[in-house]
Amino acid sequence: MPPLIIQKAVKLPRPSPDDRRPHDQRLRDALELGPVVIPLSILKRLPALLREEAPISCIIGHPGTACRLIDISARSYSVALDLGTTNLAALLFDNIAQQDVVTSTLENPQIAYGSDILTRMQSAMTGRRDEVYGALLNGINSLLASLCGFAGIEPGEIHALSVAGNTVMTHFFLGLDIGSIPIDPYVPVVGAPGFRAAAEFKLDINAEAIVYVFPNAGSYVGGDITAGILSSGMYRSGTISALLDVGTNAEVVIGNRDWMIVGAGAAGPALEEGICRIGKRAHTGIVYDVEMNNRGIVCRTFDQGPPEGICGSGMVSLIYELFKAGIIDKSGTLIDGERITTREGEKAFDLDCGGKNALVVTQSEIRNFMRSKAAMFTLLLVLTRSVGISFRDITTLYIAGALGMGIDPRKAIGIGMLPAWPAELVKPLGNSSLAGARMVLADSSLVDTVNAFTGVLTYKHMHDDPEFMKEYRGAVFIPHTNPEMLAV
Numbered sequence: 001m002p003p004l005i006i007q008k009a010v011k012l013p014r015p016s017p018d019d020r021r022p023h024d025q026r027l028r029d030a031l032e033l034g035p036v037v038i039p040l041s042i043l044k045r046l047p048a049l050l051r052e053e054a055p056i057s058c059i060i061g062h063p064g065t066a067c068r069l070i071d072i073s074a075r076s077y078s079v080a081l082d083l084g085t086t087n088l089a090a091l092l093f094d095n096i097a098q099q100d101v102v103t104s105t106l107e108n109p110q111i112a113y114g115s116d117i118l119t120r121m122q123s124a125m126t127g128r129r130d131e132v133y134g135a136l137l138n139g140i141n142s143l144l145a146s147l148c149g150f151a152g153i154e155p156g157e158i159h160a161l162s163v164a165g166n167t168v169m170t171h172f173f174l175g176l177d178i179g180s181i182p183i184d185p186y187v188p189v190v191g192a193p194g195f196r197a198a199a200e201f202k203l204d205i206n207a208e209a210i211v212y213v214f215p216n217a218g219s220y221v222g223g224d225i226t227a228g229i230l231s232s233g234m235y236r237s238g239t240i241s242a243l244l245d246v247g248t249n250a251e252v253v254i255g256n257r258d259w260m261i262v263g264a265g266a267a268g269p270a271l272e273e274g275i276c277r278i279g280k281r282a283h284t285g286i287v288y289d290v291e292m293n294n295r296g297i298v299c300r301t302f303d304q305g306p307p308e309g310i311c312g313s314g315m316v317s318l319i320y321e322l323f324k325a326g327i328i329d330k331s332g333t334l335i336d337g338e339r340i341t342t343r344e345g346e347k348a349f350d351l352d353c354g355g356k357n358a359l360v361v362t363q364s365e366i367r368n369f370m371r372s373k374a375a376m377f378t379l380l381l382v383l384t385r386s387v388g389i390s391f392r393d394i395t396t397l398y399i400a401g402a403l404g405m406g407i408d409p410r411k412a413i414g415i416g417m418l419p420a421w422p423a424e425l426v427k428p429l430g431n432s433s434l435a436g437a438r439m440v441l442a443d444s445s446l447v448d449t450v451n452a453f454t455g456v457l458t459y460k461h462m463h464d465d466p467e468f469m470k471e472y473r474g475a476v477f478i479p480h481t482n483p484e485m486l487a488v
Contacts, residue, residue, distance in 0.1 A: 221459055
């Protein structure tokens, strides 16, 4: 299980009348790694390196069958990159020590061209392509610069990049046209980008670095999901698991080591940071749980910090508590009361957590959440039916992203977002896209694993699926127009 990048020190014998091998062959023989691609930039340095008669520290990548010599350097790093629609996240990995160094996040600069992916696509397709694509590249390079600054390294010491993102974000990263993705029959330009040369991009890393891009499973199920499958380990299991990831789309994977099916449905942006006004990624001061009782409102925050926003699990909890307290009805409509205010012409609920700034949730944001929870449940329902299983056949539910961090399964079930599974069945994954990208850096054989399970991964298109639309309408209520549908 070799890592994606290895370091090997060799000392080359000088040429002689009895040893007339070319410099490149001399280096390949010393490395003892079989076929090794040596780029021109390294060949130009070889004569001087031989004259020094000192050990040569070779940085070698494993992008497939043939190894590639990337650099002559004593230090080597890689970066795992999650191309989130709202945020970019990156992890710096020390290839020599085989350990994580630092993780950093940055708001995706493409938000200037649309807070959701569809608006950005429209911007790119109507004359602003270079701006939209360039904003992503600038954001990635800013993130790389912050990693280098923290670790005190040079950009040229980054020798590999492992990238996971949804299908559209992957196309933005690759500079590919996205015009065929939102139009029937919804076909991307590339499904499995695989390994690319850093020279094909304008990235501030070593020019000879290797770039691995996770494959997508369909027009609306991308590399972030395949990286999540890898991170969860569900592809190894003999029992049936489900993986749930929610952003602008709700994406669900169901299966085991023998088969997997995946589907996506428009979830609305309710859980995505930057769209819900108080929506934030899980970190210090972000509300992950809400409780309402006769004494008032209790907001539980990560690290017990002062309330600054609310994450996905906090929204689940809030909606449950609002319904239980009779502040919203079954449709999610706010009912006039003492904490109901008006914001920009619409009703809103004042979530008084005792912070300096009141956290306010508007009626439209509650509606967005209702659509999100409906899409999540309906995806689970339709996918299980499509493969002839029931909710009781699923032994583990993995929840990716901030939604899984601190979620109370009882409340998720109470509002009809999840079937009535026991709480211990639910497992949070955190940023599974970034975790999967990082795993490939530490074990290059996992690329073959990803190729194997994506090769048998069935994609079920949901955007115009009649059964999805039929069942979705009943799920946009608390808990459901037919609560028996939630039974396990």
